[in-house]
Amino acid sequence: MADYYNDEDLPRFGDMGKNAPELWKKFESWYGAVFAEGALTAREKSLIALAVSHAVQCPYCIDSYTQDCLEKGSNLDQMTEAVHVASAVRGGASLVHGLQMRNVAEKLSM
Amino acid sequence: MATAIGSLRSRQHELASTHAQLRVLNAPVSRHQPFDDKLAESGLHPLTATGIETFQINVGKLCNQTCRHCHVDAGPDRKEIMTRETMELCLEALARTDIPTVDITGGAPELNPHFRWLLTEVKKLGRHVIDRCNLSVLLLPSQRGMAEFLAENQVEVVASLPYFIAARTDAQRGEGVFDKSIEALRLLNSLGYGKPESGLTLNLVYNPTGAFLPPPQATVEADFKRELLDRYGVVFNSLYAITNLPISRFLEFLLETNNYDRYMARLIQAYNLRAAAGVMCRNTISVGWQGTLYDCDFNQMLDLPVSGESPAHIRDFAAGALESRRIVTGQHCYGCTAGAGSSCGGATV
Numbered sequence: 001m002a003d004y005y006n007d008e009d010l011p012r013f014g015d016m017g018k019n020a021p022e023l024w025k026k027f028e029s030w031y032g033a034v035f036a037e038g039a040l041t042a043r044e045k046s047l048i049a050l051a052v053s054h055a056v057q058c059p060y061c062i063d064s065y066t067q068d069c070l071e072k073g074s075n076l077d078q079m080t081e082a083v084h085v086a087s088a089v090r091g092g093a094s095l096v097h098g099l100q101m102r103n104v105a106e107k108l109s110m
Numbered sequence: 111m112a113t114a115i116g117s118l119r120s121r122q123h124e125l126a127s128t129h130a131q132l133r134v135l136n137a138p139v140s141r142h143q144p145f146d147d148k149l150a151e152s153g154l155h156p157l158t159a160t161g162i163e164t165f166q167i168n169v170g171k172l173c174n175q176t177c178r179h180c181h182v183d184a185g186p187d188r189k190e191i192m193t194r195e196t197m198e199l200c201l202e203a204l205a206r207t208d209i210p211t212v213d214i215t216g217g218a219p220e221l222n223p224h225f226r227w228l229l230t231e232v233k234k235l236g237r238h239v240i241d242r243c244n245l246s247v248l249l250l251p252s253q254r255g256m257a258e259f260l261a262e263n264q265v266e267v268v269a270s271l272p273y274f275i276a277a278r279t280d281a282q283r284g285e286g287v288f289d290k291s292i293e294a295l296r297l298l299n300s301l302g303y304g305k306p307e308s309g310l311t312l313n314l315v316y317n318p319t320g321a322f323l324p325p326p327q328a329t330v331e332a333d334f335k336r337e338l339l340d341r342y343g344v345v346f347n348s349l350y351a352i353t354n355l356p357i358s359r360f361l362e363f364l365l366e367t368n369n370y371d372r373y374m375a376r377l378i379q380a381y382n383l384r385a386a387a388g389v390m391c392r393n394t395i396s397v398g399w400q401g402t403l404y405d406c407d408f409n410q411m412l413d414l415p416v417s418g419e420s421p422a423h424i425r426d427f428a429a430g431a432l433e434s435r436r437i438v439t440g441q442h443c444y445g446c447t448a449g450a451g452s453s454c455g456g457a458t459v
Binding site for chain 1: 141273275278318320322323324325326329330333375376449
């Protein structure tokens with residue numbers, strides 16, 4: 001296989017319903033409800049999704065939610081800040097584990 | 111993103127030919143269902159007019175700007191403009207009807223030397239007049255007093271401003287256009303345009319600065335109101351969110367950036383039955399600079415005149431025969447039926 005990720009696959013996401021239609025239907029219905037206007041606006045949810053897409057490093061999701069954020073009226077300044085939020089949490093998550101390192105080191109050391 | 115360096119015509123670009131544009135639009139692609147089939151699935155085929163509420167006159171392709179997305183392929187090099195004789199035919203046709211709104215567009219319509227005369231005569235007929243203004247034209251030395259003239263005649267100004275951030279507007283409309291647009295908006299505000307109870311309506315047009323659909327109109331209007339007031343002290347009445355149709359220079363952009371297939375798929379995916387039922391061509395007639403009649407300004411730019419059985423030229427205008435005419439449709443029409451719909455007055459749903 002030349003490429004694991006192929007942009008032509010994105011519109012074929014629905015093929016995942018082929019062997020499990022009931023599960024796919026539930027996923028679609030739940031997914032749609034999650035992103036509907038609620039206590040958070042659809043624009044806010046799209047920015048969160050963009051940030052999470054970077055955190056989970058899913059190129060399909062980054063593609064989708066970049067377009068979706070633009071279509072929800074977010075601009076590149078806002079979208080860039082959202083990616084920084086994801087990056088900061090990822091970076092912080094690594095750094096905070098340094099406390100485990102310190103705990104172990106302290107335990108092992110005189 | 112670089113700005114276009116001139117009209118397709120001036121660059122002798124293949125897409126300057128409407129035949130070439132239609133070849134691209136009509137090329138069979140499995141994912142791009144024919145628009146007429148989609149209409150048929152919706153029970154709307156053949157699409158027909160429901161009356162004429164708006165009489166849109168395109169007074170020519172001449173413009174002081176060369177915007178990257180322009181569906182007219184307008185620019186300073188385009189000298190095709192409506193003559194006074196053709197305008198007289200428009201006025202004669204209008205006088206025989208009670209069509210309430212006359213929408214004057216271009217190019218930059220103000221650059222037609224007969225613009226003021228036309229506007230004055232339309233006002234004498236008691237019709238509401240809209241000027242589709244690119245804003246920067248109001249600052250040209252040749253247009254001194256134009257803003258005041260529009261105000262004196264209570265003309266509704268519909269002005270293009272794709273975004274409230276300079277870089278994004280200039281990427282589409284040309285270097286320095288944003289600053290000029292703000293200066294022109296301040297001029298219009300100083301005359302009362304956009305201010306409550308002035309009776310002078312100033313509406314803005316947002317259109318996406320790329321290959322994506324516009325955001326919900328109310329959302330982006332709120333953004334523009336807040337940001338233009340905070341940053342520049344500019345006020346306006348309403349904002350129209352308009353989708354870019356895949357023709358002319360926007361089609362060039364889509365093809366050059368390898369976005370065409372994806373954009374068409376997006377428009378088709380977002381097809382909305384309610385938007386299709388409410389497309390503007392159903393209550394509009396569009397007159398070209400040579401007097402030819404079209405269903406809309408987009409069909410005009412693709413050289414797709416009204417269907418064969420309808421009067422073809424303004425000299426033969428007959429409201430009765432046009433009010434229920436069959437609308438000429440094509441793949442580009444997906445631009446007006448996607449999402450919340452798109453028209454010269456913004457979203458339709």
